[in-house]
Amino acid sequence: MSYELIPPQVRSRLKDLRLTSRRAVGLHGIGLHHSRSRGAGLEFAQYRAYEPGDELRQIDWKLYARSDRFFVREAERESPLAVWILIDASASMAQEDAARPGWSRLDAAKALAACIGELAMRQGDRFGWVALRDDGLQLVAPAAGARQRDRLLLEMHGLSAAGGFPRVEQLTPLWDRVGAQDLVIVLSDCFDPACLELMQKLAAARREVLAIQLLTVEERDFPFRGGYRFRDPETGEELLGDGVALRADFLRRFGEARDLLHAQLDASGIRHAGYVLDEELDVPLRRLFGSRDAAEYA
Numbered sequence: 001m002s003y004e005l006i007p008p009q010v011r012s013r014l015k016d017l018r019l020t021s022r023r024a025v026g027l028h029g030i031g032l033h034h035s036r037s038r039g040a041g042l043e044f045a046q047y048r049a050y051e052p053g054d055e056l057r058q059i060d061w062k063l064y065a066r067s068d069r070f071f072v073r074e075a076e077r078e079s080p081l082a083v084w085i086l087i088d089a090s091a092s093m094a095q096e097d098a099a100r101p102g103w104s105r106l107d108a109a110k111a112l113a114a115c116i117g118e119l120a121m122r123q124g125d126r127f128g129w130v131a132l133r134d135d136g137l138q139l140v141a142p143a144a145g146a147r148q149r150d151r152l153l154l155e156m157h158g159l160s161a162a163g164g165f166p167r168v169e170q171l172t173p174l175w176d177r178v179g180a181q182d183l184v185i186v187l188s189d190c191f192d193p194a195c196l197e198l199m200q201k202l203a204a205a206r207r208e209v210l211a212i213q214l215l216t217v218e219e220r221d222f223p224f225r226g227g228y229r230f231r232d233p234e235t236g237e238e239l240l241g242d243g244v245a246l247r248a249d250f251l252r253r254f255g256e257a258r259d260l261l262h263a264q265l266d267a268s269g270i271r272h273a274g275y276v277l278d279e280e281l282d283v284p285l286r287r288l289f290g291s292r293d294a295a296e297y298a
Contacts, residue, residue: 005114005153010281017282017289019119021081021183021208048072052175052205082142083120084178085113085129085152087159088188088195089138091233094161095189097217097277104277105214109187110156111281112212116185117152119289121145127152130174132188132195134164139173142182165192174198178207186211190261203268211265211272212284219254220276222247 006014050059050070058072087109096104113129120127121144128142129152138159140151178184184202188195190213203209218224224243231238258274265272273287 005111005156006118007111007281010115011118013282014115014118014122014285017119017285019081019083019116019123019125019183019289021181051180080144081120081123081125082179082182083116083125083127084142084182084184085116085127086174086184086186086188086198087113087129087131088165088186088192089131089133089159089161090165090192091162092189092191093214094233095216099217100277104161105189105216106159106161108214108275108277108281110159112187112275112284113156114153115282115285117149119285121149128177129155131155131159132166133162134166134170135162137166137170137173139177141177165194168194168197171198174202175205178202180206182207184209187214188212189214196261196264199265199270200268203270209268209270210288211270212288213258213261213272213274215274215276217276217278222250222254 048071050072060071060073063069063071087106089106093106093109094104096102096107117127117129124144126142126144127148128140129138130140131138138155140155142148184199184207186195186199186209188211190196190211199209199211222243224247226243227240229238229240262272271288273284275281275284
C-alpha cells in the first residue's frame, strides 16, 4: 500500500503527536489516552438517558416498559477512542493556487485525513470517515488497525470534489453513528454556513468537535494584478474587477469573516486551526495535538 499521501518529512514528525480528547479521563485502557469509561461492559454501573448514536442493545427494555422512556445501561469498561474524520468534498474544495498547481484544498484534506488515520492506528484507536457532498455521504464506520488505514488511503485516492455541501436531511446517518464520546475532526474551507451549523449541532450534542479550515494562498494574500473574473465554483456567481483595486477590501472582509467564524467556533467549544496550502502539512495537527513547544513551531 502506498503512503504517498504523507510526505516522508511529515511522517517523521508525526511520532511527536498524539490524538487527544478532552473527554478522555484516567490513565487506563488500550491506547495512549484511553480510559476507564462508562460503556456496555459486563459490570453494571448506572443508567442514563438514551442519546443518538447509542447502540440499541444497550437499552433497558424492561425499564422502558415501566417508564415509557429510553434508558441505557452503562458499565465500567476500557474503551479506545473513536475518531471520525469529516471531509468536505464539495466543489469549493477543488480550488488550488496558481503557484502550486495540482495541490487543492481537497488534496490537503486527503493528506490530513491520512495523517490522522496514521496517528489513530499507532495509538490503537478506532477511526472512520465521512466524505460530505450533496450527492450522498461516503461513510466508513470506525475500526482499528492497518487494514482500516489502508482502506482510508485507497478511498482518499478516489475521492473528488463536486456539488455542494449536504443538506440537513442528508446528514441523518451522522447522528445515527457518531457516539457521545467520539472525537470528530472536520476538514473543510468552512465557507458554507451548513458546515458551521453541522459542527455546532455536533458540539451541542456533546460530541467533541475539532475543525481544520483549509485556505488557499490567494485567499490569504490576494496577489492578483490586472483584470480578473472571480467565480464561485458552487453557485456559478461571477465578479469582474481589477485585482489591485479589490485587494484591500477583499482582505478586510475576508479577515472579518474568519474572525467571526473563529468566534462562533470558540463559543461552541470547538477547537480549531487553520491550514494554508503553502504550509507544511502537519502545521494544523501540531496546533491541535502538539505540545506547547510544538504548537509554537507552527
